[in-house]
Amino acid sequence: MxxxxxxxxxxxxxxxxxxxxxSARLHAQAWKQMFDAYLEKLPGKQQPPLDLPGDYKQYIDGISRLDGVRTFLQSRNLHLPEGDPDDGPEAESVVGLGKRKNAFFLELVEKEGxxxxxxxxxxxxxxxxxxxxxxxxxxxxxxxxxxxxxxxxxxxxxxxxxxxxxxxxxxxxxxxxxxxxxxxxxxxxxxxxxxxxxxxxxxxxxxxxxxxxxxxxxxxxxxxxxxxxxxxxxxxxxxxxxxxxxxxSRVQLPDSLPHALEGMQQIFSEIGDKKPVLFFDYDGTLTPIVDDPDAAILTDGHRQVLADLAEQFTVAIISGRGLADLRSKVRLDQLIYAGSHGFEISGPHGLEMQYAPGQEILPQLDEVEKAVKKQIQRIEGCEVERKKYAIAVHYRRVEKTRVKELKQAVREVLEGREQLKVGKGKKILEIKPNLDWHKGHALNWLLDKLDLARSRYQPIFIGDDITDEDALRDLRGTGILVGTHGEKTHANYRLNDTEEVYEFLARLHRWQAPDPK
The missing domain is CATH 3.40.50.1000 (HAD superfamily/HAD-like)
Incomplete structure (x- = not known):
């Protein structure tokens, strides 16, 4: 009920x-396998095997591995030396039995999933x-x-x-x-x-x-x-x-958010003694929105700002652009890049990830790309941009009277294709895999992968578009919206434009810079 x-x-x-x-089932099976073999080899009166409904639930379930070994042995009046952390699974010690159980468990995970x-x-x-x-x-x-x-x-x-x-x-x-x-x-x-x-x-x-x-x-x-x-x-x-x-819910209208530059002291207070981890969208955040996506170029001065920040903090760009396109625009090897809304990730020290379920849908994206281009070729000003895991249909230069026609054409192409979905953005329709993977998942995947624990680091995400709301919603840190996308936001603060983004970064850099000696 x-x-x-x-x-x-x-x-x-x-x-x-x-x-x-x-996995509780596999844990129970591994405990029984380990203890039954151990008990069977004991000299003297034969011990009964481990009973899952009784022994396991009462003495082992839910506690740490070594505590489970200790508690069960005590229940049978059995005594073993604690052992050394370097003991192997063959050792007759509490540590040894714990490692023995773990070996059985990992075998079961490998075998049964x-x-x-x-x-x-x-x-x-x-x-x-x-x-x-x-x-x-x-x-x-x-x-x-x-x-x-x-x-x-x-x-x-x-x-x-x-x-x-x-x-x-x-x-x-x-x-x-x-x-x-x-x-x-x-x-x-x-x-x-x-x-x-x-x-x-x-x-x-x-x-x-x-x-x-x-x-x-x-x-x-x-x-x-x-x-x-x-x-x-x-x-x-x-x-x-x-x-x-x-x-x-902390969703609110962008205009009601405090301005980040006016609230710098509050932001510094929220960061405290933690180290910032910086995440950015690209278009509309690090570069202004332009009619031609290829013209969204990072200036040399702004590139240097990002390079300086990367010497001090972990810096990642999570964009709807394809990974190769994003890297070619930024050209800084020390940054982490997450392209296609996080479906493909690359960074220093061999960091690489392709979201596996998305790869299975690539052939369908190839088919849809051809169909969309054919369907909308009659609509002047429309541009179709193929990324590895998405198809972006830009209509910034399409006459307003024909936008509805464009959207209907895209819907017709996708009819019956349940593996794909359409996402909204600023003057853009984005066809992408209908999977529960987005910028927010990619952000948290990176925090976990790089062991950037929330107790020691403060994630900061800055974005401007509807697709950035996935990251702003899942963020446990400081979220900043640049401009407005016309809907409510999960951000904590706002900035008006790209230039204010770089002013914010300059102040953050000065605040965190080490004192000159």
Whole structure:
């Protein structure tokens, strides 16, 4: 039964195993495989094998790997030395057994793959559209690898996992520290944060953190234990959770935004002691909008500004332009480039990414490109620009009386082609893959790939167009809109034009520049 939650939830923290991915099944299988083999070889009275409904749920599920080894051994009155972090999986120690279990688990992942719960994927999309901040937590040190293999990493603004806990010496569940760490990175508060857990230890940890609501996920009927641990509500699927997020939206008209140059001190205060990470759109942001896309040239002075910034910060350009075109316009090897709205990414130190699902649609784009050119050749002033993962139909020079005809022609070409969609922009229609991948996902993918944790870095995105709203919406940092695109925006600040962008960057550079000695 669906329950309506208070419209004050601004952030959601989800456990990974059993809530997001079905890897809990593989973890349980690996634990049983490891412990059954270990118990069978023990001298003396034969120990019963590990019982999944009993032993696993009570002593292992939801806690860190080494804690799982310790707790289960204690339940059987068995004792092993703690061992050394360098112990291999063959060592007869707590560390050794933990590594042995991990080896079994990775073999299972490689062999069987990781399934994503469809109800979770549906809700991730819903929550993202509503502007909810999302974090994933896990006791697993394989969290990132699992999310990458399931193509889920880009959904989350924050990840706190076994690697984080080891690096920062965070105690595991049922201590609340991993949840509190995720909440801190999300810049949320307990009273406005929802936790979704399927493990008893996880529910106990969330309750100790005094979070507003703790949802227990009982996919296989484990409701009683979760309720006893303190869960506020029990669901079998995440689609049973209904959240009215309207009051948390920060969408507003561009004219109502504070001007970034007038609010520099406030922006500096928001950055604090963190290091900025700079993301830009290209057309309309780093160069003025012009009728001919090829004429959008970066001046030598502006190029030098970007080069100077790249010596101080991580700098990326995320554009609808194709990757090769974007690189040829900017000509700075030290920058990161994300072309085609993030479908293709390239940067220093061997950084390369092509969004795999998009490559499967390339043959259809080839067909549509020919059909569109044929369909609109009668409309004067229209220009069709092919990018690798998109087709841009520019109508800036088309007579206003014929724009409606142009849009209808494009719709007719795309009729029945469900793998493609049309995006809007400033005097442009953009035909692109109908996939849930955009500038916001690309931005967060880069932050995670480059390990630019929100606790130490402040992402700043500057863009001007409708397509930049994907990045501004998913951004957990400072968003700046240049000019206006005629609709409401997720930005925090505004700038009037390209020249003001470079004035803003100059002030940021001076503020962050080291003191001369």
């Amino acid at each position: 669906s329950e309506k939650l208070k419209p004050t939830i601004e952030a959601i923290i989800l456990d990974m195993d059993g809530v997001i991915t079905d 990781v399934d994503v719960f469809p109800d979770t994927l549906e809700m991730l999309k819903t929550w993202k559209k509503k502007g909810v901040k999302l974090a994933v937590i896990s006791a697993s040190q394989n969290c990132r690898k699992i999310l990458e293999s399931a193509d889920l990493l880009h959904w989350f603004d924050v990840r706190v996992d076994g690697e984080t806990a080891r690096r920062e010496q965070l105690p595991g569940k049922p201590a609340p520290d991993v949840f509190l760490r995720a909440m801190q990175e999300l810049r949320a508060s307990p009273e406005h944060t929802l936790v979704v857990e399927d493990a008893i230890a996880g529910v106990k940890a969330a309750k100790r953190g005094h979070f507003s609501l703790v949802i227990g996920v009982a996919r296989n009927g484990e409701a009683e234990g979760l309720l006893h641990a303190g869960a506020d509500q029990i669901v079998k699927q995440l689609t049973e959770i209904a959240i009215d997020m309207e009051t948390t």
